[in-house]
Amino acid sequence: MTHDEFVASIRERYVDLFDPDNTEGDWAYLITVGPGWWPLVEEYCAESQTLLREHGETGKWFIRQIKEKFGELRIYIRPVAEPLNVDWYSETLRDIDPPQPTPVAELLSDLRGQITEQANRTCEECGDPGGLHVVDGWYRTCCDKHFQEWQERKGLK
Structure with a gap:
């Protein structure tokens, strides 16, 4: 399976986990990990979709990006932004505490x-x-x- 095929399958099976306003350009950078971590991405998507359905939160959270950074799998998921009510905001700004984790x-x-943690023990390539x-x-x-192989490509061996 190619990377594009993997991303297409994730898009199709887990449509509720991704912002419907994502453009094709967005999708080019949304999931950028190697094939060794694809099963972990699949597991994350399946379990988060189940979790969100069980709690009635489907469509309230979107995966923003899945990538490798400093050798670690990074998954960024955020709640959907609520439209800002300017009148309410200006009147209550001084009374707002930081939101508590849900x-x-x-x-x-x-x-x-x-x-x-699983990715930390798994080759991203294979x-x-x-x-x-x-x-x-x-x-x-x-x-x-x-x-x-990585060392050889970098000319270190």
């Missing part, structure tokens, strides 16, 4: 932590057991085979 936000955060490797300030989570 049970759904905490469950989504816990799920993201579990999936990220899905085999792996770990974090650093070369010249570049980070990558991969197995020994893909670490060696």
Whole structure:
């Protein structure tokens, strides 16, 4: 399966998890991880969709981006922005405390932590057991085979 095919399958099966206003340009950068982590992305989407349905929160949260950063799987999910009521806002601004985490936000955060922890032990390229490797300030989570190939491409071996 190609990356484009994987993204298309995620878009189709988990339509409620993504902003319907995303453009094709948005989708080009929305999911940018290697195939070894695709099963983890699939698991995250399936479990978050179930969680949101169980709590009546479908369509209230959108995945904004799934990427690798510093060798770690990053999943950004945010609640859908509420339209701003300017009259209410100006009258009550001084009385607002920062919002408290909701049970759904905490469950989504816990799920993201579990999936990220699995990714920390999984080669992003092939899905085999792996770990974090650093070369010249570049980070990558991969197995020994893909670490060696990475070093060779960088001319370090």
